[in-house]
Amino acid sequence: MSAGRGKPLPRAFYDRSALIVARELLGARLVRMAEGIRLSGTIIETEAYLGEEDLGCHAKAGRTARTRTLYGPPGHAYVYFTYGMHWLLNAVTGAIDSPAAVLIRAIQPVEGIDEMSARRAGRGTDGPAKVTQAMQIGGAENGIDLTGKDAGLWIEPGVPVHARRVKTGPRIGLDNVPEPWRSMPWRFLASVETARRARARRPASKDGGGQPRRMQ
DNA sequence: AGCACGATGCTCT
DNA sequence: GAGCATCGTGCTT
Numbered sequence: 388m389s390a391g392r393g394k395p396l397p398r399a400f401y402d403r404s405a406l407i408v409a410r411e412l413l414g415a416r417l418v419r420m421a422e423g424i425r426l427s428g429t430i431i432e433t434e435a436y437l438g439e440e441d442l443g444c445h446a447k448a449g450r451t452a453r454t455r456t457l458y459g460p461p462g463h464a465y466v467y468f469t470y471g472m473h474w475l476l477n478a479v480t481g482a483i484d485s486p487a488a489v490l491i492r493a494i495q496p497v498e499g500i501d502e503m504s505a506r507r508a509g510r511g512t513d514g515p516a517k518v519t520q521a522m523q524i525g526g527a528e529n530g531i532d533l534t535g536k537d538a539g540l541w542i543e544p545g546v547p548v549h550a551r552r553v554k555t556g557p558r559i560g561l562d563n564v565p566e567p568w569r570s571m572p573w574r575f576l577a578s579v580e581t582a583r584r585a586r587a588r589r590p591a592s593k594d595g596g597g598q599p600r601r602m603q
Numbered sequence: 604a605g606c607a608c609g610a611t612g613c614t615c616t
Numbered sequence: 617g618a619g620c621a622t623c624g625t626g627c628t629t
Contacts, residue, residue: 434621443621448615470622471611477621490621516622560621 395541398534401461405435405480405487406573412478413577414548417494419522420539424502426522428494428512429545434558435573436477438487443564443571446486456530457486464540466519466529473516474525478533478542492559494518495579548577 396415401408412430419426436444445454445467456465457479465477465488477488493513496503503512503521512521519525524540531538555572562569 436621445614445621451615453614467621468613469620471613471620473622475621492621510624514622558621563619564621 393543395534395536395543396462398460398462401478401480401533402482403480405437405489408478408480409433409435409489409573409575410553412489412491412542413553413575414545416497416543416545417491417518417522418498418541418543419524420536421499421502421523424499426496426499426503427543428496428498428503428518428522429577430491430493430542431495431577431579432491432493432513433575434490434492435480435575436488436490437573438481438485441487441571442568443558443561444486444488454486457488458484459530462532462534464524464528464531464533466524466526468526474519475515476519476524476528490515491518492574493576494521496521552578554578 400411410433412433415430416427417430436446438444439446439449441447446457448454450458453467456463459479460483461478461480463479465479466474467477468474476491478491479488481487492515496512506523507517507521510517512518522540528538528540531540533541535541554576556574556576557570557572558574
Protein backbone atom coordinates (compact mmCIF):
# COMPACT_ATOMS: atom_id res chain seq x y z
CA MET A 388 0.00 0.00 0.00
CA SER A 389 1.49 3.34 -0.99
CA ALA A 390 2.08 6.11 1.53
CA GLY A 391 -0.96 8.06 2.53
CA ARG A 392 -3.37 5.55 1.02
CA GLY A 393 -6.58 5.33 2.97
CA LYS A 394 -6.26 8.78 4.46
CA PRO A 395 -7.96 11.82 2.96
CA LEU A 396 -5.83 14.18 0.95
CA PRO A 397 -4.69 16.98 3.29
CA ARG A 398 -5.70 20.62 3.13
CA ALA A 399 -2.35 21.56 1.59
CA PHE A 400 -3.21 19.47 -1.47
CA TYR A 401 -6.14 21.76 -2.22
CA ASP A 402 -4.37 24.96 -1.23
CA ARG A 403 -2.93 25.42 -4.73
CA SER A 404 -4.07 26.58 -8.14
CA ALA A 405 -7.22 24.85 -9.36
CA LEU A 406 -5.29 23.94 -12.52
CA ILE A 407 -2.73 21.96 -10.55
CA VAL A 408 -5.35 20.35 -8.35
CA ALA A 409 -7.50 19.41 -11.35
CA ARG A 410 -4.54 17.69 -12.98
CA GLU A 411 -3.46 15.90 -9.81
CA LEU A 412 -6.93 14.70 -8.87
CA LEU A 413 -6.81 12.42 -11.91
CA GLY A 414 -6.21 8.94 -10.54
CA ALA A 415 -7.25 9.89 -7.00
CA ARG A 416 -9.99 7.95 -5.23
CA LEU A 417 -13.29 9.62 -4.47
CA VAL A 418 -14.84 7.90 -1.44
CA ARG A 419 -18.40 8.11 -0.16
CA MET A 420 -20.01 6.41 2.83
CA ALA A 421 -23.70 5.99 2.05
CA GLU A 422 -26.01 4.04 4.32
CA GLY A 423 -23.03 2.26 5.86
CA ILE A 424 -21.64 1.16 2.53
CA ARG A 425 -18.32 2.35 1.17
CA LEU A 426 -18.58 3.59 -2.41
CA SER A 427 -15.52 4.70 -4.31
CA GLY A 428 -14.17 5.39 -7.74
CA THR A 429 -11.08 6.63 -9.51
CA ILE A 430 -11.40 10.21 -10.71
CA ILE A 431 -10.87 10.24 -14.47
CA GLU A 432 -12.18 13.65 -15.54
CA THR A 433 -12.02 17.11 -13.95
CA GLU A 434 -12.37 20.78 -14.83
CA ALA A 435 -10.78 23.84 -13.21
CA TYR A 436 -12.75 27.02 -12.43
CA LEU A 437 -10.42 29.83 -11.56
CA GLY A 438 -12.24 32.64 -9.78
CA GLU A 439 -13.97 35.95 -10.40
CA GLU A 440 -11.92 36.75 -13.50
CA ASP A 441 -12.86 33.41 -15.09
CA LEU A 442 -16.20 34.17 -16.72
CA GLY A 443 -17.00 30.47 -16.85
CA CYS A 444 -16.84 30.28 -13.04
CA HIS A 445 -19.81 30.94 -10.81
CA ALA A 446 -17.62 33.38 -8.88
CA LYS A 447 -17.97 35.82 -11.76
CA ALA A 448 -21.12 36.97 -9.90
CA GLY A 449 -19.09 37.71 -6.78
CA ARG A 450 -20.17 36.71 -3.30
CA THR A 451 -23.72 35.39 -3.35
CA ALA A 452 -25.64 32.81 -1.38
CA ARG A 453 -24.60 30.16 -3.86
CA THR A 454 -20.91 31.04 -4.14
CA ARG A 455 -20.31 31.40 -0.42
CA THR A 456 -18.50 28.08 -0.09
CA LEU A 457 -16.27 28.95 -3.05
CA TYR A 458 -14.86 31.82 -0.99
CA GLY A 459 -14.23 29.55 1.97
CA PRO A 460 -11.17 27.46 2.85
CA PRO A 461 -9.71 24.92 0.43
CA GLY A 462 -10.55 21.25 0.74
CA HIS A 463 -14.28 21.73 1.19
CA ALA A 464 -17.02 20.49 -1.12
CA TYR A 465 -18.85 22.97 -3.31
CA VAL A 466 -22.07 21.22 -4.35
CA TYR A 467 -24.61 23.14 -6.38
CA PHE A 468 -27.90 22.51 -8.14
CA THR A 469 -28.36 23.13 -11.84
CA TYR A 470 -30.74 22.54 -14.73
CA GLY A 471 -33.55 22.12 -12.25
CA MET A 472 -32.56 18.57 -11.37
CA HIS A 473 -28.82 17.93 -11.09
CA TRP A 474 -26.23 18.27 -8.32
CA LEU A 475 -22.59 18.83 -9.23
CA LEU A 476 -19.60 18.19 -6.95
CA ASN A 477 -16.52 20.42 -6.77
CA ALA A 478 -13.50 20.63 -4.50
CA VAL A 479 -12.70 24.18 -3.38
CA THR A 480 -9.08 25.14 -4.08
CA GLY A 481 -6.73 27.97 -3.15
CA ALA A 482 -6.77 30.33 -0.22
CA ILE A 483 -9.77 31.69 1.64
CA ASP A 484 -11.37 34.51 -0.39
CA SER A 485 -9.96 33.01 -3.59
CA PRO A 486 -13.11 31.49 -5.15
CA ALA A 487 -11.71 28.66 -7.29
CA ALA A 488 -12.69 25.00 -7.52
CA VAL A 489 -12.34 21.74 -9.41
CA LEU A 490 -15.42 20.02 -10.85
CA ILE A 491 -15.45 16.22 -10.61
CA ARG A 492 -16.81 15.17 -13.99
CA ALA A 493 -16.34 11.40 -14.10
CA ILE A 494 -15.17 8.41 -12.08
CA GLN A 495 -14.40 4.78 -12.75
CA PRO A 496 -16.24 2.81 -10.03
CA VAL A 497 -14.06 0.67 -7.77
CA GLU A 498 -15.95 -0.17 -4.55
CA GLY A 499 -19.70 -0.52 -4.19
CA ILE A 500 -20.09 -0.96 -7.91
CA ASP A 501 -23.43 -2.73 -7.61
CA GLU A 502 -24.86 -0.08 -5.30
CA MET A 503 -23.77 2.73 -7.59
CA SER A 504 -25.02 0.93 -10.65
CA ALA A 505 -28.39 0.43 -8.99
CA ARG A 506 -28.69 4.16 -8.23
CA ARG A 507 -27.84 4.84 -11.85
CA ALA A 508 -30.27 2.24 -13.22
CA GLY A 509 -27.33 0.44 -14.78
CA ARG A 510 -26.03 3.50 -16.61
CA GLY A 511 -22.54 4.95 -16.28
CA THR A 512 -20.71 7.44 -14.10
CA ASP A 513 -19.22 9.44 -16.96
CA GLY A 514 -20.74 12.83 -16.19
CA PRO A 515 -20.77 15.20 -13.22
CA ALA A 516 -24.42 14.64 -12.32
CA LYS A 517 -24.02 10.90 -12.86
CA VAL A 518 -21.26 10.85 -10.24
CA THR A 519 -23.38 12.62 -7.62
CA GLN A 520 -26.36 10.42 -8.34
CA ALA A 521 -24.31 7.22 -8.06
CA MET A 522 -22.73 8.39 -4.80
CA GLN A 523 -25.79 9.97 -3.24
CA ILE A 524 -24.31 13.46 -3.08
CA GLY A 525 -26.61 16.48 -2.91
CA GLY A 526 -27.18 19.83 -1.31
CA ALA A 527 -26.62 18.41 2.17
CA GLU A 528 -22.96 17.91 1.25
CA ASN A 529 -22.35 21.51 0.23
CA GLY A 530 -19.61 23.01 2.37
CA ILE A 531 -18.45 19.82 4.07
CA ASP A 532 -14.78 19.24 4.78
CA LEU A 533 -13.19 16.77 2.35
CA THR A 534 -9.99 16.45 4.40
CA GLY A 535 -11.63 14.29 7.08
CA LYS A 536 -13.96 11.32 7.10
CA ASP A 537 -16.57 12.75 9.45
CA ALA A 538 -18.97 13.87 6.74
CA GLY A 539 -18.69 10.63 4.80
CA LEU A 540 -17.15 12.16 1.69
CA TRP A 541 -13.44 12.54 0.97
CA ILE A 542 -10.71 11.93 -1.59
CA GLU A 543 -7.76 9.59 -1.08
CA PRO A 544 -4.47 9.39 -2.97
CA GLY A 545 -4.63 6.93 -5.83
CA VAL A 546 -2.33 5.76 -8.55
CA PRO A 547 -0.68 8.75 -10.26
CA VAL A 548 -1.65 9.18 -13.89
CA HIS A 549 1.30 9.48 -16.26
CA ALA A 550 1.45 12.57 -18.46
CA ARG A 551 1.00 10.54 -21.64
CA ARG A 552 -2.41 9.43 -20.41
CA VAL A 553 -3.65 12.96 -19.69
CA LYS A 554 -5.66 14.85 -22.27
CA THR A 555 -6.77 18.43 -21.97
CA GLY A 556 -9.39 20.48 -23.76
CA PRO A 557 -12.04 23.17 -23.38
CA ARG A 558 -14.51 22.84 -20.54
CA ILE A 559 -17.92 21.38 -21.31
CA GLY A 560 -21.21 23.25 -21.40
CA LEU A 561 -19.96 26.84 -21.48
CA ASP A 562 -21.80 27.69 -24.67
CA ASN A 563 -22.62 31.28 -23.70
CA VAL A 564 -19.36 32.08 -21.93
CA PRO A 565 -17.25 34.70 -23.74
CA GLU A 566 -13.79 34.04 -25.08
CA PRO A 567 -11.13 33.39 -24.09
CA TRP A 568 -12.70 31.64 -21.11
CA ARG A 569 -14.92 29.42 -23.16
CA SER A 570 -11.97 27.81 -24.93
CA MET A 571 -9.33 27.65 -22.23
CA PRO A 572 -8.06 24.04 -22.02
CA TRP A 573 -8.98 23.58 -18.40
CA ARG A 574 -10.62 20.18 -18.73
CA PHE A 575 -8.49 17.18 -17.78
CA LEU A 576 -9.12 13.54 -18.72
CA ALA A 577 -7.24 10.37 -17.85
CA SER A 578 -7.54 7.87 -20.65
CA VAL A 579 -8.44 4.50 -19.18
CA GLU A 580 -6.09 1.63 -19.79
CA THR A 581 -8.33 -1.10 -21.17
CA ALA A 582 -7.36 -4.78 -20.99
CA ARG A 583 -7.40 -4.88 -24.78
CA ARG A 584 -4.96 -2.00 -25.10
CA ALA A 585 -2.72 -3.39 -22.36
CA ARG A 586 -2.49 -6.67 -24.28
CA ALA A 587 -1.82 -4.89 -27.53
CA ARG A 588 1.01 -2.92 -25.95
CA ARG A 589 2.71 -5.76 -24.12
CA PRO A 590 4.48 -7.68 -26.95
CA ALA A 591 6.93 -4.94 -28.02
CA SER A 592 6.19 -2.77 -25.06
CA LYS A 593 8.40 0.24 -25.86
CA ASP A 594 5.39 2.32 -26.81
CA GLY A 595 6.89 5.56 -25.50
CA GLY A 596 3.52 7.18 -25.90
CA GLY A 597 4.79 10.62 -26.89
CA GLN A 598 3.35 13.87 -25.62
CA PRO A 599 -0.02 14.33 -23.92
CA ARG A 600 -2.63 14.39 -26.59
CA ARG A 601 -4.69 17.46 -27.19
CA MET A 602 -8.40 17.20 -27.67
CA GLN A 603 -10.39 19.30 -30.09
C1' DA B 604 -21.99 8.13 -33.57
C1' DG B 605 -24.25 12.26 -33.49
C1' DC B 606 -27.74 15.75 -33.05
C1' DA B 607 -32.11 17.84 -31.32
C1' DC B 608 -35.03 18.34 -27.70
C1' DG B 609 -37.62 18.44 -23.33
C1' DA B 610 -37.46 18.08 -18.39
C1' DT B 611 -37.44 21.17 -14.32
C1' DG B 612 -36.45 24.68 -10.71
C1' DC B 613 -32.92 27.63 -8.73
C1' DT B 614 -29.96 31.95 -9.37
C1' DC B 615 -28.95 36.20 -10.82
C1' DT B 616 -30.22 40.41 -13.76
C1' DG C 617 -37.52 36.55 -17.10
C1' DA C 618 -33.30 34.40 -19.02
C1' DG C 619 -29.96 31.24 -18.47
C1' DC C 620 -27.99 27.21 -16.63
C1' DA C 621 -20.42 23.62 -15.21
C1' DT C 622 -26.78 18.04 -17.53
C1' DC C 623 -29.05 13.83 -18.82
C1' DG C 624 -31.91 10.55 -21.26
C1' DT C 625 -34.65 9.62 -25.19
C1' DG C 626 -35.62 9.35 -29.85
C1' DC C 627 -34.53 10.01 -34.44
C1' DT C 628 -31.13 10.57 -38.29
C1' DT C 629 -26.62 9.28 -40.63
